[in-house]
Amino acid sequence: MKQIFVQAQADHIESLFKASPVAAVEELVWNALDADAKEVQVDLITNGLGAVTAIRVSDDGTGIDILQADSTFGSLGGSWKRETAATTPGKRRLHGRHGRGRFKAFALGRHVEWRTTMRAGGELLSFTLSGDAERPGVFELEASSPGPATGTEVYVDNVASNCDVLLGTVETVEALASKFALYLKSYPSVRIYFNGLPVTPIIVQRGEKEYPIRLESGAEAKLRIIEWKRRFSGSGRLVWCGRDGFQLHEQSAQVRSGGTAFTAYLIADRFIELARENALILDELNPEVRAYLDAAKAQLKAHFAAANANKAESMISGWIDDGIYPYDEDDTSEERHVFDKLAVSTAMKFEDFASLGAGDKKVVFSLVKAALKLKKD
Numbered sequence: 001m002k003q004i005f006v007q008a009q010a011d012h013i014e015s016l017f018k019a020s021p022v023a024a025v026e027e028l029v030w031n032a033l034d035a036d037a038k039e040v041q042v043d044l045i046t047n048g049l050g051a052v053t054a055i056r057v058s059d060d061g062t063g064i065d066i067l068q069a070d071s072t073f074g075s076l077g078g079s080w081k082r083e084t085a086a087t088t089p090g091k092r093r094l095h096g097r098h099g100r101g102r103f104k105a106f107a108l109g110r111h112v113e114w115r116t117t118m119r120a121g122g123e124l125l126s127f128t129l130s131g132d133a134e135r136p137g138v139f140e141l142e143a144s145s146p147g148p149a150t151g152t153e154v155y156v157d158n159v160a161s162n163c164d165v166l167l168g169t170v171e172t173v174e175a176l177a178s179k180f181a182l183y184l185k186s187y188p189s190v191r192i193y194f195n196g197l198p199v200t201p202i203i204v205q206r207g208e209k210e211y212p213i214r215l216e217s218g219a220e221a222k223l224r225i226i227e228w229k230r231r232f233s234g235s236g237r238l239v240w241c242g243r244d245g246f247q248l249h250e251q252s253a254q255v256r257s258g259g260t261a262f263t264a265y266l267i268a269d270r271f272i273e274l275a276r277e278n279a280l281i282l283d284e285l286n287p288e289v290r291a292y293l294d295a296a297k298a299q300l301k302a303h304f305a306a307a308n309a310n311k312a313e314s315m316i317s318g319w320i321d322d323g324i325y326p327y328d329e330d331d332t333s334e335e336r337h338v339f340d341k342l343a344v345s346t347a348m349k350f351e352d353f354a355s356l357g358a359g360d361k362k363v364v365f366s367l368v369k370a371a372l373k374l375k376k377d
Contacts, residue, residue: 004073004129006137013136016103021163022175022234027104028057028154029180029192035061035152039191044166052163055108058153063118066127066141073102073129073139106133110158117147124150169195174204174232178263181205181226182245204229206260209303213266213295221268221292223299228261235261238296240271240280248272249280255300258308259348266296312344319343324362326369335372342368 006013019027025042032040037059045054105112110133117126124146131139166172173194181201184190192199201208206227213221228235238253248271253264274280274289284290319325327336343365347353356364 002069002141004069004139004141006073006139013103014133017106017133017136019104019107021108021160021166022172024104024107025055025057025166025172025194026176026179029176031102031154032057032059032061032152033183033190035059035063037061037151038189040193042192042194044195046167050167052159052166054155054157054159055163055166056153056155058151060149060151063150063152064114064116064127064129065118066116066125066129067118067120069127069129069139069141105154105156106131106136107160108163109156109160110134111156113155114152115144115155116152117150119150124148169197170204171230171232173197173199174228174230175234177201177204178226178228178232178234178237179247180245181263182224182239182241182247182265182267184245186243186245201226211299211303213292213299215291215295217291219268219270219288219291221266221270221296223296224265224267225300225303226263226265228263231261235263238264238266238293238300240275241265241267242272243267243269246272248275251283253297253300255297255304257304258311260304260307264296264300266292308348311348312340315344315347316340319361319365322358322361324358324365326362326365335369339365339369339372342372 029040029042038061040057040059043056043058044052045056047053102114112131114129115126116129117124119125126144126147127141128144129139129141176192176194176199178201180192180199184192184200206229208224208226210222210224213223236253236255236257237250239250240248242248253262255264271280274286279286279289282289284293316325320329327333327339346364346368353361
């Protein structure tokens with residue numbers, strides 16, 4: 001058995017352990033994709049009470065280059081990915097570049113094992129590399145019997161209590177789908193599964209639309225808006241991407257969507273260079289970044305204004321057809337105008353409103369109309 005020591009202070013290493021369970025799973029999936037995996041499976045292992053006891057992330061990639069383990073696991077800021085633009089042999093763009101992603105696994109549990117098989121000199125070599133949160137920066141490497149094919153399994157146990165949030169499989173799939181949406185569209189042969197459910201934007205998105213973005217300077221980008229069927233943590237974000245779906249930076253879109261869950265992707269190869277210059281994290285302090293932000297937000301506002309106007313018209317037409325709308329169709333009063341805004345706003349804000357019966361909706365509308373009349377009088 002060989003020990004590998006990370007060249008960094010323990011408190012700095014421990015600071016890298018911090019991440020939400022979904023973000024930590026996301027990072028492990030990215031690591032698998034960076035190893036040229038075509039299929040990645042995330043599985044939750046539970047006990048008889050249904051609590052998560054372990055998490056397994058397995059892939060069919062090229063495996064971890066254990067021959068370079070000292071540099072791969074023994075340093076921070078020196079990831080092999082910094083010297084390479086794409087995976088081998090798949091030529092897909094790499095995600096990580098700082099050698100920090102592997103430490104996110106400790107946000108899921110106190111003990112982590114990387115069980116990997118690589119090919120070297122025409123033969124398969126298998127190893128287990130393990131680490132404990134109690135000994136930050138120390139990894140133990142041990143050879144094992146060769147596996148049947150290349151790939152890596154990350155096994156996390158002594159799991160953190162907050163990992164039970166992952167049991168909401170549909171919500172987790174939606175959150176992951178928003179992160180990998182453009183990547184999966186760029187590389188359709190890649191498959192990601194979470195607890196047996198495919199991570200694909202197709203099954204969780206409500207709609208998708210793309211707009212051209214053009215700055216006064218003549219620079220161009222694309223804004224792709226994906227609307228999701230359900231709200232989830234992390235929706236309402238603006239994500240900066242290269243054209244192949246490689247995510248570079250994300251931030252709040254700061255746009256009201258009328259209750260619609262969405263992710264907006266701002267896409268241009270120019271953003272790759274801006275990311276290298278650390279310009280994207282400067283946000284509005286960088287003039288070029290601010291110009292893209294302003295244009296994207298303006299298009300987002302226009303998109304949701306049009307979408308919400310169509311949605312409001314459709315709602316009101318449905319209420320009229322159901323016989324629960326409390327005004328005549330030819331009523332042009334200010335009171336009716338105010339009622340429409342209040343009723344539509346209520347219906348959009350409260351997701352359970354649509355499930356109410358016609359009678360209950362009629363009572364709500366009657367109360368709103370009576371309140372408007374009292375206010376008028």
